[in-house]
Amino acid sequence: MSARTSPGLAGDRRPAPPPALRVQDVTVRFAGLTALGAVSFTVAPGSVHALIGPNGAGKSTCFNVLSGLYRPESGRVLLGDTELTGLAPHKIAALGVARTFQNIVTTEGTVADNLMVGRHVLTRAGFAASALRLPGAVREQRAHRDRVREIAELTGLGDHFDTPVALLSYGDRKRVELARALCLEPRVLLLDEPVAGMNGAERARTAEVVSAVRARLGLSVLLVEHDMGLVMSLADEVTVLDFGRTVAHGTPDEVRRHPEVLRAYLGTPGADPAPAAAPAPGEDPV
Ligand SMILES: Nc1ncnc2c1ncn2[C@@H]1O[C@H](COP(=O)(O)OP(=O)(O)OP(=O)(O)O)[C@@H](O)[C@H]1O
Numbered sequence: 001m002s003a004r005t006s007p008g009l010a011g012d013r014r015p016a017p018p019p020a021l022r023v024q025d026v027t028v029r030f031a032g033l034t035a036l037g038a039v040s041f042t043v044a045p046g047s048v049h050a051l052i053g054p055n056g057a058g059k060s061t062c063f064n065v066l067s068g069l070y071r072p073e074s075g076r077v078l079l080g081d082t083e084l085t086g087l088a089p090h091k092i093a094a095l096g097v098a099r100t101f102q103n104i105v106t107t108e109g110t111v112a113d114n115l116m117v118g119r120h121v122l123t124r125a126g127f128a129a130s131a132l133r134l135p136g137a138v139r140e141q142r143a144h145r146d147r148v149r150e151i152a153e154l155t156g157l158g159d160h161f162d163t164p165v166a167l168l169s170y171g172d173r174k175r176v177e178l179a180r181a182l183c184l185e186p187r188v189l190l191l192d193e194p195v196a197g198m199n200g201a202e203r204a205r206t207a208e209v210v211s212a213v214r215a216r217l218g219l220s221v222l223l224v225e226h227d228m229g230l231v232m233s234l235a236d237e238v239t240v241l242d243f244g245r246t247v248a249h250g251t252p253d254e255v256r257r258h259p260e261v262l263r264a265y266l267g268t269p270g271a272d273p274a275p276a277a278a279p280a281p282g283e284d285p286v
């Protein structure tokens with residue numbers, strides 16, 4: 001059984017706004033290298049917050065702390081008043097923080113199979129009850145499958161519900177990852193480079209899906225992405241890391257003009273990493 005209350009199973013839900021996700025003075029070191037040095041930021045309830053920075057800036061390390069894969073040397077992570085620091089990944093997921101990974105991990109089974117796997121944290125019926133197909137367990141499975149189908153529709157995968165994932169396009173497979181994370185009914189969704197490797201049309205489609213997901217489910221999104229068009233069009237707030245330190249924070253407009261951001265990305269102030277008219281999602285990343 002889940003550590004948090006399982007939400008209803010049918011229809012869009014607009015639960016109470018998610019709690020703020022607060023990262024406070026988080027430090028991670030690898031053999032003397034400071035991957036994160038006292039990094040702090042807050043993902044406001046219901047917002048899209050982007051975490052950007054050049055290669056090696058510490059973005060993945062931060063995601064790994066937030067999802068419980070790394071324990072920070074110091075600092076805290078809080079979801080509302082609940083401390084997440086040092087909890088195991090499955091506990092953090094059960095508390096409502098789901099993540100995707102840069103690399104696709106789903107290859108076997110249909111879209112439906114993969115999404116049902118993402119649902120297991122919310123499953124109440126025990127293994128034996130499910131295996132014996134007891135009435136309560138069957139009802140629950142059916143309700144989960146209905147909800148999973150809704151999530152597939154929301155993420156543009158409805159037509160592929162019973163298609164083996166291996167037969168899908170790259171963009172659709174990446175969206176299966178996103179949909180699978182949503183099957184946990186998260187209150188905060190951590191998206192690690194959701195459009196990496198996609199072509200322009202696939203990136204634009206994924207941007208639409210992320211917007212729809214945020215609008216329909218009312219969750220918060222923390223986005224790590226190199227595609228500046230996507231970041232600038234989706235994010236409400238942006239935190240910029242460089243060499244494990246926060247060098248800027250603000251709205252997309254504020255951040256794109258910040259001298260430290262220009263220096264971090266281009267080595268020199270005066271050139272713009274994301275032009276004033278931000279490219280549409282799907283245009284070339286920086
Ligand atoms: N497990 C590890 N062991 C040692 N050093 C690591 C480890 N993970 C990350 N690092 C180092 O920590 C720093 C931050 O890496 P991280 O992967 O978090 O950056 P990033 O911003 O996600 O980069 P990218 O955009 O290339 O994914 C880098 O110098 C990296 O080499």
